[in-house]
Amino acid sequence: MSRPAIDVVPVGLRVDQRPVLVVGAGRIAARKASAYIDRGAVVTVVAPEHSAEMNALDVAHRVYRDFEENDLDGMWFVVAATGDPTVEGLVFAEAERRRIFCNAADDPDHCSAILPAVARQGDLTVTISTGGRSPATATWLRRRIEALLDESTHGAFAVAAEVRDERRAAGLPTEVPGWQEALDAFEQDLRHRLSAVEPEAAA
Numbered sequence: 001m002s003r004p005a006i007d008v009v010p011v012g013l014r015v016d017q018r019p020v021l022v023v024g025a026g027r028i029a030a031r032k033a034s035a036y037i038d039r040g041a042v043v044t045v046v047a048p049e050h051s052a053e054m055n056a057l058d059v060a061h062r063v064y065r066d067f068e069e070n071d072l073d074g075m076w077f078v079v080a081a082t083g084d085p086t087v088e089g090l091v092f093a094e095a096e097r098r099r100i101f102c103n104a105a106d107d108p109d110h111c112s113a114i115l116p117a118v119a120r121q122g123d124l125t126v127t128i129s130t131g132g133r134s135p136a137t138a139t140w141l142r143r144r145i146e147a148l149l150d151e152s153t154h155g156a157f158a159v160a161a162e163v164r165d166e167r168r169a170a171g172l173p174t175e176v177p178g179w180q181e182a183l184d185a186f187e188q189d190l191r192h193r194l195s196a197v198e199p200e201a202a203a
Contacts, residue, residue, distance in 0.1 A: 005131025006108050010116070012125070013077065016040035021078040022059075023067045023091050025050040028105050029081035032115070033057055036079075046071050047082070069094045077113070081105035108132040117142040121149040124157055156186045 022033045025047035044061040078095050080088040092110035095102035104110035116127035117138035128138045164174050
């Protein structure tokens with residue numbers, strides 16, 4: 001029987017200068033830790049042995065032993081990526097007791113938060129989730145979406161962001177009808193202008 005998708009409310013976490021715990025230090029744990037380090041989190045890694053991939057990361061604290069409950073003291077978020085359901089169950093149970101959100105790699109039963117695939121270009125971030133049912137599909141869709149984040153998309157985004165800032169500075173509302181139509185028109189105009197540009201003549 002197919003496993004049901006995890007029902008979630010999508011959010012974006014601001015982790016800059018906030019403590020995040022990663023339990024496990026293999027290749028997958030290193031990939032997940034890297035995502036938090038890149039966003040400025042203060043990452044602590046707990047595992048008896050740390051892989052070469054994890055050792056290459058600039059983590060704030062390294063602990064060389066098995067997970068203990070007090071490792072969660074002061075944490076905002078925890079990622080369990082040990083490959084051992086028993087350990088990840090212990091991490092999840094203690095995180096639940098402390099009301100700390102927990103993600104367990106490829107272990108939906110021990111997740112209170114899931115990590116979507118992310119397509120990021122500059123200030124544009126698009127996330128894709130399958131509710132834990134098919135991470136490979138989410139990654140596949142991420143690659144397709146990255147191809148859409150082209151010059152016209154960035155141009156429309158830059159103008160829309162600038163207009164929104166101007167309205168906010170003038171004390172005007174920003175949640176108004178017409179944004180989608182304006183963005184569609186901008187994209188069409190930009191494509192028309194680019195298609196009309198003639199290539200430079202060869203010297």
